[in-house]
Protein backbone atom coordinates (compact mmCIF):
# COMPACT_ATOMS: atom_id res chain seq x y z
CA UNK A 1 0.00 0.00 0.00
CA UNK A 2 1.45 3.39 -0.92
CA UNK A 3 1.20 6.26 1.52
CA UNK A 4 0.67 9.72 -0.03
CA UNK A 5 3.43 12.19 0.80
CA UNK A 6 2.39 15.07 3.07
CA UNK A 7 1.48 18.16 1.06
CA UNK A 8 3.14 21.45 1.89
CA UNK A 9 0.77 24.35 2.43
CA UNK A 10 2.48 27.72 2.83
CA UNK A 11 0.57 30.62 4.38
CA UNK A 12 2.08 34.07 3.80
CA UNK A 13 1.29 36.38 6.73
CA UNK A 14 0.32 35.39 10.26
CA UNK A 15 -2.29 38.10 10.84
CA UNK A 16 -6.01 37.51 11.20
CA UNK A 17 -6.46 35.56 7.97
CA UNK A 18 -3.15 33.70 8.13
CA UNK A 19 -3.67 32.48 11.70
CA UNK A 20 -7.16 31.20 11.01
CA UNK A 21 -6.17 29.51 7.72
CA UNK A 22 -3.09 27.81 9.20
CA UNK A 23 -4.92 26.65 12.33
CA UNK A 24 -7.84 25.23 10.36
CA UNK A 25 -5.49 23.47 7.93
CA UNK A 26 -3.69 21.76 10.82
CA UNK A 27 -6.99 20.77 12.41
CA UNK A 28 -8.35 19.37 9.15
CA UNK A 29 -5.26 17.66 7.81
CA UNK A 30 -2.98 16.79 10.75
CA UNK A 31 0.02 14.82 9.50
CA UNK A 32 -1.29 14.79 5.92
CA UNK A 33 0.04 18.33 5.51
CA UNK A 34 3.01 20.40 6.50
CA UNK A 35 1.66 23.88 7.29
CA UNK A 36 4.21 26.70 7.17
CA UNK A 37 3.46 30.34 8.09
CA UNK A 38 5.91 32.98 6.85
CA UNK A 39 5.62 36.13 8.97
CA UNK A 40 8.00 39.09 9.23
CA UNK A 41 6.90 40.42 12.64
CA UNK A 42 7.55 38.90 16.03
CA UNK A 43 4.16 39.70 17.52
CA UNK A 44 0.52 40.06 16.57
CA UNK A 45 -1.61 42.97 17.77
CA UNK A 46 -5.40 42.75 17.83
CA UNK A 47 -6.12 45.86 15.74
CA UNK A 48 -9.62 46.77 17.02
CA UNK A 49 -8.11 47.23 20.49
CA UNK A 50 -5.70 49.89 19.22
CA UNK A 51 -8.57 52.38 19.43
CA UNK A 52 -9.01 51.69 23.14
CA UNK A 53 -5.24 51.85 23.63
CA UNK A 54 -5.22 55.29 21.95
CA UNK A 55 -7.47 56.68 24.72
CA UNK A 56 -5.66 54.88 27.56
CA UNK A 57 -8.13 51.99 27.94
CA UNK A 58 -5.71 49.18 27.00
CA UNK A 59 -2.02 48.48 27.53
CA UNK A 60 0.16 47.16 24.67
CA UNK A 61 0.92 43.86 26.44
CA UNK A 62 -2.77 42.99 26.91
CA UNK A 63 -3.57 43.19 23.18
CA UNK A 64 -0.39 41.67 21.77
CA UNK A 65 0.62 38.02 21.39
CA UNK A 66 3.89 36.40 20.29
CA UNK A 67 3.65 34.68 16.91
CA UNK A 68 5.65 31.76 18.33
CA UNK A 69 2.38 30.55 19.89
CA UNK A 70 1.46 29.27 16.42
CA UNK A 71 4.20 26.62 16.77
CA UNK A 72 2.35 24.99 19.67
CA UNK A 73 -0.33 23.94 17.16
CA UNK A 74 2.16 22.08 14.98
CA UNK A 75 2.41 24.98 12.53
CA UNK A 76 5.95 25.70 11.30
CA UNK A 77 6.73 29.39 11.74
CA UNK A 78 9.32 30.98 9.45
CA UNK A 79 10.23 34.44 10.65
CA UNK A 80 11.17 36.22 7.42
CA UNK A 81 10.05 38.81 4.93
CA UNK A 82 8.57 37.50 1.70
CA UNK A 83 10.38 39.20 -1.18
CA UNK A 84 8.93 37.34 -4.18
CA UNK A 85 6.08 34.98 -4.99
CA UNK A 86 6.83 32.81 -8.01
CA UNK A 87 3.60 31.07 -8.92
CA UNK A 88 5.11 29.50 -12.08
CA UNK A 89 7.75 27.76 -9.99
CA UNK A 90 5.41 27.13 -6.98
CA UNK A 91 7.87 28.81 -4.66
CA UNK A 92 8.21 31.76 -2.33
CA UNK A 93 11.42 33.70 -1.81
CA UNK A 94 12.44 35.40 1.41
CA UNK A 95 15.64 37.39 2.05
CA UNK A 96 17.60 34.18 2.58
CA UNK A 97 15.48 31.16 1.66
CA UNK A 98 13.36 29.55 -1.03
CA UNK A 99 10.22 27.76 0.16
CA UNK A 100 8.39 25.39 -2.19
CA UNK A 101 4.67 24.80 -1.85
CA UNK A 102 1.93 22.52 -3.11
CA UNK A 103 -0.71 25.02 -2.01
CA UNK A 104 -0.29 28.69 -1.16
CA UNK A 105 -2.45 31.09 0.84
CA UNK A 106 -1.54 34.77 0.45
CA UNK A 107 -2.64 36.68 3.56
CA UNK A 108 -0.20 39.60 3.55
CA UNK A 109 -2.69 42.33 4.45
CA UNK A 110 -2.32 45.96 3.37
CA UNK A 111 0.59 48.37 3.78
CA UNK A 112 0.67 52.06 4.67
CA UNK A 113 2.19 54.52 2.23
CA UNK A 114 2.61 57.81 4.11
CA UNK A 115 4.48 59.33 1.16
CA UNK A 116 1.15 59.59 -0.69
CA UNK A 117 0.13 62.40 1.68
CA UNK A 118 3.11 64.77 2.11
CA UNK A 119 3.61 65.87 5.72
CA UNK A 120 1.30 63.26 7.24
CA UNK A 121 4.09 61.12 8.71
CA UNK A 122 5.86 64.16 10.20
CA UNK A 123 2.95 66.08 11.67
CA UNK A 124 -0.02 63.83 12.30
CA UNK A 125 -0.95 60.82 14.40
CA UNK A 126 -2.91 57.65 13.68
CA UNK A 127 -3.94 54.54 15.61
CA UNK A 128 -3.37 52.08 12.73
CA UNK A 129 -0.40 50.18 14.18
CA UNK A 130 0.86 49.59 17.69
CA UNK A 131 3.80 52.02 17.69
CA UNK A 132 1.70 54.79 16.13
CA UNK A 133 -1.20 54.21 18.53
CA UNK A 134 1.17 54.50 21.51
CA UNK A 135 2.52 57.81 20.13
CA UNK A 136 -1.04 59.05 19.62
CA UNK A 137 -1.97 58.07 23.20
CA UNK A 138 1.07 59.93 24.60
CA UNK A 139 0.40 63.02 22.49
CA UNK A 140 -3.27 63.06 23.50
CA UNK A 141 -2.26 62.88 27.15
CA UNK A 142 -0.31 66.12 26.66
CA UNK A 143 -3.06 67.90 24.67
CA UNK A 144 -4.75 70.77 26.43
CA UNK A 145 -7.68 71.21 24.03
CA UNK A 146 -8.08 73.08 20.75
CA UNK A 147 -8.88 72.30 17.12
CA UNK A 148 -8.86 68.56 16.47
CA UNK A 149 -8.97 67.24 12.92
CA UNK A 150 -9.59 63.57 12.05
CA UNK A 151 -9.07 62.86 8.35
CA UNK A 152 -9.07 59.85 6.05
CA UNK A 153 -6.20 60.27 3.59
CA UNK A 154 -7.49 58.06 0.78
CA UNK A 155 -9.57 55.00 -0.13
CA UNK A 156 -9.53 52.11 0.50
CA UNK A 157 -8.40 51.85 4.12
CA UNK A 158 -8.70 49.07 6.69
CA UNK A 159 -11.93 48.82 8.67
CA UNK A 160 -14.60 51.22 7.37
CA UNK A 161 -15.74 52.01 10.91
CA UNK A 162 -12.35 52.66 12.56
CA UNK A 163 -11.86 56.36 11.60
CA UNK A 164 -15.37 57.19 12.85
CA UNK A 165 -14.76 55.24 16.05
CA UNK A 166 -11.49 57.17 16.40
CA UNK A 167 -13.28 60.53 16.22
CA UNK A 168 -15.96 59.47 18.72
CA UNK A 169 -13.48 57.94 21.16
CA UNK A 170 -11.39 61.13 21.06
CA UNK A 171 -14.59 63.08 21.73
CA UNK A 172 -15.23 60.85 24.77
CA UNK A 173 -11.63 61.26 25.95
CA UNK A 174 -11.83 65.06 25.74
CA UNK A 175 -15.14 65.03 27.68
CA UNK A 176 -13.67 62.78 30.39
CA UNK A 177 -10.72 65.16 30.77
CA UNK A 178 -12.75 68.37 30.85
CA UNK A 179 -11.33 69.51 27.51
CA UNK A 180 -14.30 69.16 25.18
CA UNK A 181 -15.68 72.67 25.73
CA UNK A 182 -12.40 74.20 24.59
CA UNK A 183 -12.09 71.86 21.62
CA UNK A 184 -13.65 71.43 18.20
CA UNK A 185 -13.56 68.19 16.23
CA UNK A 186 -13.78 68.17 12.44
CA UNK A 187 -13.80 65.01 10.37
CA UNK A 188 -12.79 64.97 6.67
CA UNK A 189 -13.16 62.03 4.29
CA UNK A 190 -13.14 61.47 0.53
CA UNK A 191 -16.28 59.35 1.07
CA UNK A 192 -19.77 60.76 0.36
CA UNK A 193 -21.08 59.30 3.65
CA UNK A 194 -19.55 57.34 6.54
CA UNK A 195 -19.01 53.70 5.52
CA UNK A 196 -20.73 54.09 2.12
CA UNK A 197 -20.19 50.43 1.24
CA UNK A 198 -22.71 49.54 3.95
CA UNK A 199 -25.40 51.73 2.39
CA UNK A 200 -27.18 55.01 3.08
CA UNK A 201 -28.99 53.85 6.24
CA UNK A 202 -25.72 53.05 8.02
CA UNK A 203 -24.10 56.19 6.63
CA UNK A 204 -26.84 58.47 7.93
CA UNK A 205 -26.89 56.63 11.28
CA UNK A 206 -23.16 57.16 11.79
CA UNK A 207 -23.41 60.79 10.60
CA UNK A 208 -26.13 61.31 13.23
CA UNK A 209 -23.86 59.85 15.93
CA UNK A 210 -21.13 62.31 14.88
CA UNK A 211 -23.55 65.25 14.91
CA UNK A 212 -24.84 64.29 18.36
CA UNK A 213 -21.27 64.69 19.62
CA UNK A 214 -20.66 68.02 17.83
CA UNK A 215 -18.20 66.39 15.44
CA UNK A 216 -18.46 68.36 12.19
CA UNK A 217 -18.53 65.96 9.25
CA UNK A 218 -17.03 67.01 5.90
CA UNK A 219 -17.67 64.39 3.18
CA UNK A 220 -16.09 64.37 -0.30
CA UNK A 221 -13.01 66.09 1.14
CA UNK A 222 -9.63 64.86 -0.04
CA UNK A 223 -6.56 65.88 1.99
CA UNK A 224 -3.59 66.73 -0.25
CA UNK A 225 -0.86 67.92 2.14
CA UNK A 226 -0.12 68.51 5.81
CA UNK A 227 2.03 71.18 7.44
CA UNK A 228 2.87 71.75 11.11
CA UNK A 229 -0.37 73.61 11.74
CA UNK A 230 -2.79 72.99 8.83
CA UNK A 231 -4.15 70.24 6.61
CA UNK A 232 -4.88 71.19 3.02
CA UNK A 233 -8.26 69.76 2.06
CA UNK A 234 -9.79 70.52 -1.34
CA UNK A 235 -7.31 73.41 -1.76
CA UNK A 236 -8.23 75.05 1.59
CA UNK A 237 -5.90 75.09 4.61
CA UNK A 238 -7.68 73.76 7.70
CA UNK A 239 -5.80 74.81 10.84
CA UNK A 240 -5.38 72.29 13.65
CA UNK A 241 -3.73 71.82 17.02
CA UNK A 242 -4.12 68.02 17.01
CA UNK A 243 -4.41 65.97 13.81
CA UNK A 244 -5.21 62.30 13.32
CA UNK A 245 -4.91 61.14 9.71
CA UNK A 246 -5.72 57.58 8.67
CA UNK A 247 -2.70 56.82 6.47
CA UNK A 248 -2.95 55.99 2.76
CA UNK A 249 -3.06 52.22 2.17
CA UNK A 250 -1.56 50.24 -0.72
CA UNK A 251 -1.11 46.57 -1.62
CA UNK A 252 2.07 45.00 -0.21
CA UNK A 253 4.97 45.62 -2.62
CA UNK A 254 5.48 41.89 -3.14
CA UNK A 255 2.04 41.59 -4.77
CA UNK A 256 3.62 43.15 -7.86
CA UNK A 257 5.79 40.01 -8.28
CA UNK A 258 2.81 37.67 -8.41
CA UNK A 259 1.05 38.79 -11.58
CA UNK A 260 -2.16 38.17 -9.61
CA UNK A 261 -3.29 41.76 -9.09
CA UNK A 262 -6.59 42.85 -10.61
CA UNK A 263 -7.44 46.30 -11.97
CA UNK A 264 -7.60 47.68 -8.41
CA UNK A 265 -3.97 46.68 -7.74
CA UNK A 266 -5.11 44.24 -5.04
CA UNK A 267 -5.13 40.47 -5.68
CA UNK A 268 -8.08 39.29 -7.77
CA UNK A 269 -9.85 36.17 -6.48
CA UNK A 270 -12.95 34.15 -7.19
CA UNK A 271 -15.01 35.62 -4.36
CA UNK A 272 -16.68 32.32 -3.45
CA UNK A 273 -13.70 29.93 -3.41
CA UNK A 274 -10.89 32.51 -2.85
CA UNK A 275 -8.88 30.90 -5.66
CA UNK A 276 -6.59 33.22 -7.61
CA UNK A 277 -5.86 32.67 -11.28
CA UNK A 278 -2.64 30.76 -10.42
CA UNK A 279 -2.96 27.02 -9.83
CA UNK A 280 -3.28 26.06 -6.15
CA UNK A 281 -2.90 29.67 -4.99
CA UNK A 282 -5.54 31.30 -2.78
CA UNK A 283 -5.64 34.85 -1.40
CA UNK A 284 -7.62 36.13 1.57
CA UNK A 285 -8.19 39.26 3.62
CA UNK A 286 -6.98 42.78 3.06
CA UNK A 287 -4.59 41.84 0.25
CA UNK A 288 -7.54 41.00 -2.01
CA UNK A 289 -9.74 43.35 -4.03
CA UNK A 290 -13.25 41.93 -4.26
CA UNK A 291 -15.64 44.09 -6.29
CA UNK A 292 -19.24 44.32 -5.09
CA UNK A 293 -22.44 44.82 -7.05
CA UNK A 294 -22.56 48.51 -6.04
CA UNK A 295 -19.18 49.22 -7.66
CA UNK A 296 -17.32 49.46 -4.33
CA UNK A 297 -14.93 46.88 -2.87
CA UNK A 298 -15.56 44.44 -0.04
CA UNK A 299 -14.23 46.29 3.04
CA UNK A 300 -10.81 45.43 4.37
CA UNK A 301 -11.91 44.02 7.71
CA UNK A 302 -10.86 41.21 10.01
CA UNK A 303 -14.30 39.69 9.96
CA UNK A 304 -13.96 39.04 6.22
CA UNK A 305 -10.31 37.91 6.47
CA UNK A 306 -11.50 35.39 9.08
CA UNK A 307 -14.44 34.12 7.03
CA UNK A 308 -12.36 33.86 3.87
CA UNK A 309 -9.61 31.99 5.73
CA UNK A 310 -12.09 29.35 6.87
CA UNK A 311 -13.23 28.83 3.27
CA UNK A 312 -9.76 28.82 1.68
CA UNK A 313 -8.49 26.32 4.29
CA UNK A 314 -11.50 24.08 3.76
CA UNK A 315 -11.05 24.17 -0.01
CA UNK A 316 -7.36 23.29 0.21
CA UNK A 317 -8.14 20.44 2.63
CA UNK A 318 -10.78 19.08 0.24
CA UNK A 319 -8.38 19.23 -2.70
CA UNK A 320 -5.74 17.35 -0.72
CA UNK A 321 -8.36 14.75 0.18
CA UNK A 322 -9.30 14.40 -3.48
CA UNK A 323 -12.72 15.99 -2.97
CA UNK A 324 -13.44 18.40 -5.83
CA UNK A 325 -16.49 20.10 -4.27
CA UNK A 326 -15.86 23.64 -3.02
CA UNK A 327 -16.91 25.58 0.07
CA UNK A 328 -18.11 29.15 -0.61
CA UNK A 329 -17.53 32.43 1.15
CA UNK A 330 -20.93 34.15 1.39
CA UNK A 331 -19.93 37.78 2.07
CA UNK A 332 -21.68 38.03 5.45
CA UNK A 333 -20.02 40.20 8.06
CA UNK A 334 -20.58 41.73 11.50
CA UNK A 335 -18.83 44.78 12.94
CA UNK A 336 -19.07 46.57 16.29
CA UNK A 337 -18.93 50.36 16.06
CA UNK A 338 -17.55 51.93 19.23
CA UNK A 339 -19.05 55.38 19.89
CA UNK A 340 -17.36 56.27 23.21
CA UNK A 341 -18.85 56.50 26.68
CA UNK A 342 -18.84 52.70 26.99
CA UNK A 343 -21.29 52.24 24.12
CA UNK A 344 -21.13 50.58 20.70
CA UNK A 345 -23.47 49.83 17.82
CA UNK A 346 -23.53 46.66 15.74
CA UNK A 347 -23.59 46.60 11.93
CA UNK A 348 -24.18 43.29 10.17
CA UNK A 349 -25.34 42.03 6.83
CA UNK A 350 -24.76 40.43 3.48
CA UNK A 351 -22.15 42.32 1.48
CA UNK A 352 -22.64 40.11 -1.58
CA UNK A 353 -26.34 41.00 -1.82
CA UNK A 354 -27.49 42.41 -5.16
CA UNK A 355 -27.87 45.19 -6.24
CA UNK A 356 -26.09 46.43 -3.08
CA UNK A 357 -24.99 45.13 0.33
CA UNK A 358 -27.91 44.59 2.73
CA UNK A 359 -26.59 45.84 6.07
CA UNK A 360 -28.46 46.84 9.24
CA UNK A 361 -27.25 48.59 12.37
CA UNK A 362 -28.35 48.08 15.98
CA UNK A 363 -28.51 51.32 17.96
CA UNK A 364 -25.44 52.03 20.09
CA UNK A 365 -25.69 50.88 23.69
CA UNK A 366 -23.78 49.21 26.50
CA UNK A 367 -24.73 45.72 25.32
CA UNK A 368 -22.85 45.97 22.03
CA UNK A 369 -19.86 47.52 23.77
CA UNK A 370 -19.80 44.47 26.06
CA UNK A 371 -20.09 42.34 22.90
CA UNK A 372 -17.04 44.06 21.41
CA UNK A 373 -15.03 43.45 24.60
CA UNK A 374 -16.14 39.80 24.56
CA UNK A 375 -15.09 39.50 20.92
CA UNK A 376 -11.66 40.92 21.77
CA UNK A 377 -11.21 38.38 24.58
CA UNK A 378 -12.40 35.53 22.36
CA UNK A 379 -9.88 36.47 19.69
CA UNK A 380 -6.93 36.89 22.01
CA UNK A 381 -7.64 33.61 23.83
CA UNK A 382 -8.88 31.45 20.99
CA UNK A 383 -6.60 32.32 18.11
CA UNK A 384 -3.18 33.39 19.27
Ligand SMILES: Cc1cc2nc3c(=O)[nH]c(=O)nc-3n(C[C@H](O)[C@H](O)[C@H](O)COP(=O)(O)OP(=O)(O)OC[C@H]3O[C@@H](n4cnc5c(N)ncnc54)[C@H](O)[C@@H]3O)c2cc1C
Nearest residue numbers: 013015016017040047081082109159285286301302303305
Ligand atom coordinates in the same frame (compact mmCIF):
# COMPACT_ATOMS: atom_id res chain seq x y z
C1 LIG B 1 -7.32 50.48 14.18
C2 LIG B 1 -7.97 49.32 13.49
C3 LIG B 1 -9.19 48.84 13.93
C4 LIG B 1 -9.80 47.76 13.28
N1 LIG B 1 -11.00 47.31 13.74
C5 LIG B 1 -11.60 46.26 13.13
C6 LIG B 1 -12.82 45.76 13.59
O1 LIG B 1 -13.40 46.23 14.59
N2 LIG B 1 -13.40 44.72 12.92
C7 LIG B 1 -12.80 44.17 11.81
O2 LIG B 1 -13.37 43.23 11.25
N3 LIG B 1 -11.62 44.63 11.35
C8 LIG B 1 -11.00 45.65 11.98
N4 LIG B 1 -9.79 46.12 11.51
C9 LIG B 1 -9.22 45.57 10.28
C10 LIG B 1 -8.48 44.26 10.52
O3 LIG B 1 -7.47 44.43 11.49
C11 LIG B 1 -7.86 43.79 9.21
O4 LIG B 1 -8.81 43.84 8.19
C12 LIG B 1 -7.34 42.37 9.35
O5 LIG B 1 -6.26 42.35 10.25
C13 LIG B 1 -6.95 41.82 7.99
O6 LIG B 1 -6.39 40.54 8.15
P1 LIG B 1 -5.27 40.04 7.11
O7 LIG B 1 -4.91 38.67 7.56
O8 LIG B 1 -5.74 40.26 5.73
O9 LIG B 1 -4.06 41.05 7.32
P2 LIG B 1 -3.23 41.32 8.65
O10 LIG B 1 -3.98 40.93 9.87
O11 LIG B 1 -2.78 42.74 8.53
O12 LIG B 1 -1.98 40.35 8.52
C14 LIG B 1 -1.00 40.50 7.51
C15 LIG B 1 0.28 39.92 8.06
O13 LIG B 1 1.23 39.78 7.00
C16 LIG B 1 2.50 40.15 7.48
N5 LIG B 1 3.29 40.57 6.33
C17 LIG B 1 3.03 41.60 5.48
N6 LIG B 1 3.94 41.65 4.50
C18 LIG B 1 4.81 40.64 4.75
C19 LIG B 1 5.95 40.16 4.05
N7 LIG B 1 6.41 40.74 2.92
N8 LIG B 1 6.61 39.08 4.57
C20 LIG B 1 6.16 38.47 5.71
N9 LIG B 1 5.07 38.88 6.38
C21 LIG B 1 4.41 39.95 5.91
C22 LIG B 1 2.21 41.28 8.47
O14 LIG B 1 3.27 41.44 9.40
C23 LIG B 1 0.92 40.80 9.13
O15 LIG B 1 1.16 40.06 10.30
C24 LIG B 1 -9.16 47.18 12.16
C25 LIG B 1 -7.92 47.66 11.71
C26 LIG B 1 -7.33 48.72 12.36
C27 LIG B 1 -5.99 49.21 11.88
